[in-house]
Amino acid sequence: MNRLQPGFTRRAVLAGGSAFAATAVSGCGRTAVSQAPADAAAAGRLPERRIGNLPVTLIAQERKIALGADSGLTPAWIYGDTPFPVYRVRLGESVDVSFTNRLKEHSSVHWHGVRGPNAMDGVPYVTQLPVQPGESFSYRLTPPDPGTFFFHPHCNTAEQLGRGLVGVLIVEDGVPFDGDIVCVLKDWRVEKDGRFLPFITAEGASRGGSFGTLRTVNGLVAPEIAVPAGANIRLRVLNVDSTRIGDIGIMGADASVIAIDGNALAPFALDTWRLGPAMRMDIALRTPDAEGRIVLTDFFAPEPVTLATLVAQGPSKRSGAFPALAPVPFAEPDLAKAETHELKLSASAAASDYATLPPIVLPDGRTIDLLDTLCSTANTLWAIDGKPWPQNGHQHLPPPLMNLARGTVVRLQLANTTPHVHPMHLHGHTFKVLSASKLKRPQHWADTVLVLPEERVDIAFVADNPGNWMIHCHIIEHQDTGMMGWFRVT
Ligand code: C2O
Ligand code: CU
Numbered sequence: 001m002n003r004l005q006p007g008f009t010r011r012a013v014l015a016g017g018s019a020f021a022a023t024a025v026s027g028c029g030r031t032a033v034s035q036a037p038a039d040a041a042a043a044g045r046l047p048e049r050r051i052g053n054l055p056v057t058l059i060a061q062e063r064k065i066a067l068g069a070d071s072g073l074t075p076a077w078i079y080g081d082t083p084f085p086v087y088r089v090r091l092g093e094s095v096d097v098s099f100t101n102r103l104k105e106h107s108s109v110h111w112h113g114v115r116g117p118n119a120m121d122g123v124p125y126v127t128q129l130p131v132q133p134g135e136s137f138s139y140r141l142t143p144p145d146p147g148t149f150f151f152h153p154h155c156n157t158a159e160q161l162g163r164g165l166v167g168v169l170i171v172e173d174g175v176p177f178d179g180d181i182v183c184v185l186k187d188w189r190v191e192k193d194g195r196f197l198p199f200i201t202a203e204g205a206s207r208g209g210s211f212g213t214l215r216t217v218n219g220l221v222a223p224e225i226a227v228p229a230g231a232n233i234r235l236r237v238l239n240v241d242s243t244r245i246g247d248i249g250i251m252g253a254d255a256s257v258i259a260i261d262g263n264a265l266a267p268f269a270l271d272t273w274r275l276g277p278a279m280r281m282d283i284a285l286r287t288p289d290a291e292g293r294i295v296l297t298d299f300f301a302p303e304p305v306t307l308a309t310l311v312a313q314g315p316s317k318r319s320g321a322f323p324a325l326a327p328v329p330f331a332e333p334d335l336a337k338a339e340t341h342e343l344k345l346s347a348s349a350a351a352s353d354y355a356t357l358p359p360i361v362l363p364d365g366r367t368i369d370l371l372d373t374l375c376s377t378a379n380t381l382w383a384i385d386g387k388p389w390p391q392n393g394h395q396h397l398p399p400p401l402m403n404l405a406r407g408t409v410v411r412l413q414l415a416n417t418t419p420h421v422h423p424m425h426l427h428g429h430t431f432k433v434l435s436a437s438k439l440k441r442p443q444h445w446a447d448t449v450l451v452l453p454e455e456r457v458d459i460a461f462v463a464d465n466p467g468n469w470m471i472h473c474h475i476i477e478h479q480d481t482g483m484m485g486w487f488r489v490t
Helices: 009-026 157-162
Strands: 048-050 055-066 073-079 086-090 095-101 110-112 136-141 147-152 167-172 179-188 214-217 224-228 232-239 246-251 255-260 263-269 273-275 280-286 293-298 305-313 339-347 382-384 402-404 408-416 422-426 431-436 444-446 448-451 456-463 467-473 484-489
Touching (some): 147 157, 147 280, 179 224, 214 305, 273 280
Parallel strands (some): 048 086, 224 305
Antiparallel strands (some): 055 073, 179 214, 255 263, 339 382, 408 456, 467 484
């Protein structure tokens, strides 16, 4: 019935169904009312929009939304009117987004995982000036790779992302599945009455991060999502949470992993895949006949949690074998020619103070000397290679962690000296995960990789995208308290 090994306790959960998990997680079995689409076939789905080659406006604004059933309204910050807009383009089409900031603080849009030009990367003070309240910024890029991407702000991220500023960008490869379903995993740190809890806590920031109190998929607690029966479905799972790492699996269907962070790989049967913040996984699965149920489950905790249930509907499509994705377009990095860099991930209490650093030059030529307090950290708790992201009061950018000549093959050794997991993300480049000293997984291409406590992970990439690029932990409280740096490709 499913791909999980016999004897595995997780099998037992299936009987419990979604009501169990919704209760266990949120204390309520009902789902949100505000975003439920009227059309039953679209139940549980996010609103989607084709934006390829079309200019669109993206507005960041506060909207009160209903999340848990017995909670009051939550003052979310979202792109548009409902959380997690899904934008789709076909490979080769352009993204032309005019971003308008209607928040009370500055913001920007970073296109996570997209190998775009540096000037479009959306990092305040590094690739552009912040977009102030009432201002706009035009993002124009043509994503060079197909895949499952997302976008989010890049300063005061714990709060801005924590309040809901996330959208999905799908770059379609044209592979003909019978259905293409997006599942966005995000927890919310809310009180019972709907108000937000603090986004950064001393306890969380110095350890594994502050967890959300309400788990949702597509902004709904354990939603039921309609899917065609007897069909080959592509399920795109995005973990956009600031903190939670899941062991994501499927019950009730044969499922294969076909892409990680949007990058195709040789399909393998999904048992569970450890999906940290910012990581994505594309799954191919065959749906059962009508009324059959498939459960997207997190097996990380001793009590498995039902994230969402796919309910098969309509006549069986009787589809054949899964269609295959085209292999990734990246050249194998020539490790014999690689320049090796080690980056230590460590704790740090020290503030950064680099008084004599030269100013940073934005891609458009303007120079930046000091970061503001929204883009620097109140407390430095973490560092990369001994260099924490600057603390308020010492607001010069730190020196680059690496200076790379364009075309350099880089072998990067991420060495975690801390007792916490860090999902490490590089901007502007897609890397190959070569090996890890603890977590076993096939070699694959990614833009974010988990580094377990005391683990060493080796990755390789070709530094072929000129500019100043961030590298940071995607547990946002770690990012916002120092575990962030940048590297330069010239
Ligand atoms: Cu999701 Cu610096 O990025
Ligand atoms: Cu971290």
